Amino acid sequence: MFLKSIELQHYRNYERVELQTDSQVNIFIGPNAQGKTNLLEAIFVLALSKSHRTSKDKELIGWQSDTARIIGEAERKYGTVKLELAFSGQGKKAKINGLEQRKLSDFVGTLNVVMFAPEDLEIVKGTPGIRRRFLDMEIGQVQPGYLHTLQQYAKVLVQRNNYLKSAYPGGAQQAMLDIWNAQLVEYGVKIIKKRQNFIKRLQKWAETIHAGITAGTEQLEVQYKPSFEAAASEDESVLFEQFMIKLSQVKEQELRRGMTLAGPHRDDLAFYINGKEAQTFGSQGQQRTTALSLKLAEIELIREEIGEYPVLLLDDVLSELDRNRQTQLIETFQSKVQTFITTTGLESVDIAKLQDASLYHVKEGSVMR
Numbered sequence: 001m002f003l004k005s006i007e008l009q010h011y012r013n014y015e016r017v018e019l020q021t022d023s024q025v026n027i028f029i030g031p032n033a034q035g036k037t038n039l040l041e042a043i044f045v046l047a048l049s050k051s052h053r054t055s056k057d058k059e060l061i062g063w064q065s066d067t068a069r070i071i072g073e074a075e076r077k078y079g080t081v082k083l084e085l086a087f088s089g090q091g092k093k094a095k096i097n098g099l100e101q102r103k104l105s106d107f108v109g110t111l112n113v114v115m116f117a118p119e120d121l122e123i124v125k126g127t128p129g130i131r132r133r134f135l136d137m138e139i140g141q142v143q144p145g146y147l148h149t150l151q152q153y154a155k156v157l158v159q160r161n162n163y164l165k166s167a168y169p170g171g172a173q174q175a176m177l178d179i180w181n182a183q184l185v186e187y188g189v190k191i192i193k194k195r196q197n198f199i200k201r202l203q204k205w206a207e208t209i210h211a212g213i214t215a216g217t218e219q220l221e222v223q224y225k226p227s228f229e230a231a232a233s234e235d236e237s238v239l240f241e242q243f244m245i246k247l248s249q250v251k252e253q254e255l256r257r258g259m260t261l262a263g264p265h266r267d268d269l270a271f272y273i274n275g276k277e278a279q280t281f282g283s284q285g286q287q288r289t290t291a292l293s294l295k296l297a298e299i300e301l302i303r304e305e306i307g308e309y310p311v312l313l314l315d316d317v318l319s320e321l322d323r324n325r326q327t328q329l330i331e332t333f334q335s336k337v338q339t340f341i342t343t344t345g346l347e348s349v350d351i352a353k354l355q356d357a358s359l360y361h362v363k364e365g366s367v368m369r
């Protein structure tokens with residue numbers, strides 16, 4: 001997949017800009033706060049219809065305007081597609097080849113991207129909630145049905161928590177608890193199963209990619225840490241039983257605290273480099289490389305799913321990697337994945353290793369190739 005051009009109208013600090021992005025590697029260079037990230041963000045928004053930085057679409061509209069527009073041409077295996085996304089006070093409108101899409105979900109996924117930004121370091125360093133969000137977003141991108149199951153689980157969880165709170169201190173009726181448990185376990189098992197499968201596939205690619213970036217010096221292992229001992233069995237009834245047993249074990253505690261203490265909403269992930277946990281023992285560079293390997297593994301998972309490589313967006317990350325890691329990264333992907341990179345300077349980038357690259361200077365909302 002290839003993004004051939006992008007046009008922005010009243011998008012953040014861009015009044016109007018039109019770029020031909022026909023190179024395999026496209027580098028946006030400029031000082032801080034000029035609009036480099038805004039450009040990558042616009043490409044991300046064109047793919048997913050929402051920003052990675054904000055949930056408020058209004059922030060994407062230029063301060064002097066009340067409508068913003070992103071237009072792009074994507075080359076897919078089956079032909080060229082024109083994508084258009086407009087934001088206004090009334091919401092957003094999406095068009096594919098000039099035809100307005102009634103459902104945004106029909107638009108999302110026409111262009112596929114993987115973004116790696118400095119804040120992704122939190123996947124390794126941050127709280128379990130951040131890792132669950134990473135997991136859910138990644139699985140959701142390749143299996144749309146997953147997000148629906150998550151929503152159903154979240155709904156049951158709220159209702160079950162309300163019941164646990166109201167039952168205290170009078171004690172809960174077992175019959176009522178049984179009803180909530182059955183629903184929680186039904187959706188919970190589906191989520192755990194999907195997460196187990198996804199992590200298995202993610203592990204395979206992340207390990208290979210991480211070994212590549214570190215020239216074989218580091219072995220990365222991704223481990224699923226469910227909130228109870230969940231068997232990696234093909235048979236869902238085993239998981240079902242284990243979840244039920246766990247709920248009966250924590251019942252008194254749940255009633256005391258008025259909340260559900262077991263289930264996928266308390267899952268976590270752990271990363272090991274050469275057998276040592278990366279969150280605790282990894283250096284900043286190792287943690288960053290781990291997060292990067294996970295994101296790059298997603299590239300391969302998307303390709304497995306849709307038969308084409310997505311576009312890669314690297315926001316301000318090259319300077320954070322040492323030369324060797326940078327070179328390995330570029331050599332691994334530049335021939336097969338179209339990449340957009342932002343940087344404040346080229347000193348840290350090994351230009352000699354780049355093939356078919358274009359440089360764009362970004363200054364105060366204007367771009368010069």
Ligand SMILES: Nc1ncnc2c1ncn2[C@@H]1O[C@H](COP(=O)(O)OP(=O)(O)OP(=O)(O)O)[C@@H](O)[C@H]1O
Binds near residue numbers: 011059064316342
């Ligand atoms: N809705 C908006 N309308 C106009 N300008 C905006 C809007 N939102 C953000 N900006 C401006 O965009 C600029 C930030 O751009 P961006 O985040 O792309 O910077 P950058 O070039 O990536 O910088 P850095 O190297 O620091 O990451 C800021 O000057 C900010 O004031």
